[in-house]
Amino acid sequence: MEWIGRRGLLAGAAGALVTAAAGQTGVAGAATGAGAPGAPSGPERAPGPAGAEPHRRAAAPEFRGMWIASVTNVDWPSRSGLSAAQQKRELLALLDAAVARRLNAVILQVRPAADALWPSPHEPWSQWLTGKQGVDPGWDPLGTAVTEAHARGLELHAWFNPYRVANHTDPDRLAAGHPARRNPGWTVPYGGKLYYNPGLPEVRLFVQEAMLDAVRRYPMDGVHWDDYFYPYPAAGEYFDDDAAYEEHGGSFASRAAWRRHNTDTLVSEMSARVRQVRPKARFGISPFAVWRNAGKDPLGSATDGSLATYDDLYADTRKWVTEGWIDYVVPQAYWHIGHPVADYADVVPWWARTVEGTGVDLYVGEALYRCDADSPTEAWRDPAELSRHVTFARDYAEVRGHVYFSAKQVASDPNGAMAEVVADHYGSAVPPR
Secondary structure (H helix, E strand, O other), X not given: OOOOOHHHHHHHHHHHHHHHHHOOOOOOOOOOOOOOOOOOOOXXXXXXXXXXXHHXXXXXXXXXXXXXXXXXXXXXXXXXXXXXXXXXXHHHHHHHHHHHOOOOEEEEEEEOOOOEOOOOOOOOEOHHHHOOOOOOOOOOHHHHHHHHHHHOOOEEEXXXXXXXXXXXXXXXXXXXXXXXXXOHHHEEEEOOEEEEOOOOHHHHHHHHHHHHHHHHHOOOOEEEEOOOOOOOXXXXXXXXXXXXXXXXXXXXXXXXXXXXXXXXXXXXXXXXXXXXXXOOOEEEEOOEOOXXXXXXXXXXXXXXXXXXXXXXXXXXXXHHHHOOOOOEEOOEOOOOOOOOOOOHHHHHHXXXXXXXXXXXXXXXXXXXXXXXXXXXXXXXXXXXXXXXXXXXXXXXXXEEEEEEOXXXXXXXXXXXXXXXXXXXXXXXXXXXX
């Protein structure tokens, strides 16, 4: 399986940082998905449900979600250039698969790369629909998805990527009139990709407006961001935000502190604006699951050698929880139980401890895409591995559900792992929150 985009890029960056520590093959790589290997060390495991808030588990239904990725046609549409009718049939089939697996939520990627899967006045139609950016596909995918998901008793969370502009570095390949072409000073080429510069206040305002257009238009249940803020590290490359730092970073102790402030500002401002524009919609983020390693910070997780969002992505994911800027968090805990560098059985308790008492719901991101009879990692060849994750997580009252990456595997279930989760844990359907 080849994963390009959200999880694929994550794998390559993380793998470069942890290869020496992991000492294993088949754990992380650009062709196998997302995650950074790590080793168990650091603070002892968080207590189980005895010290938690058991009343919260009964307060709302369990969240059972799946991600539908549109970037590079990972899940949907299956390829660019399908007719509107074909695209709609495929989308409805994925929604039906969610219902058949007794899920109650879908997270649909609607702004994969400074583009739109709805008729946006700010950005062009996505190339992943028609094959050419800016071409009207002849229907409204996001509007249809909201209506059809609700008709099936599913929540619809709209998944936006704030800063990615293109999977190349040539602005001339963007649609005519694209904001990045009109404002060339807004972008930074890095790692073979083009990004909006998070250090520019005008960029932060623009990307919020672009996303809020969809929030205003549609009765979506959630606004969802993934793990891309500042890009994942690319070996030997420099993210050139010198001019922005010179203009806006003078009061900060370091460039890293300034970058974290920029990301914090985007999160806190968007949080307030979503709550104002659509109070019933929930704002959630699915970060890479390691905030900091315990060897660098005693508050960090029992991981050793892993990439960390705080240090490497300038994303203080723990702060977003403790400040209450987000309503839910979905850490991408894409490692098996017993992983030598980042053990699922250490990462999940760390997040349970982090959300405890904050009012922020914790849903665990699950690597269904790794479950493969031909996986080079023995644990992922076992169809029961994912079911063991859900069993383990249910010992922590703070874990309110799980989200599976991705929809294609939810539907096809290549090694039967999803069927085992359903049989063991989802004996009946549950309503959306």
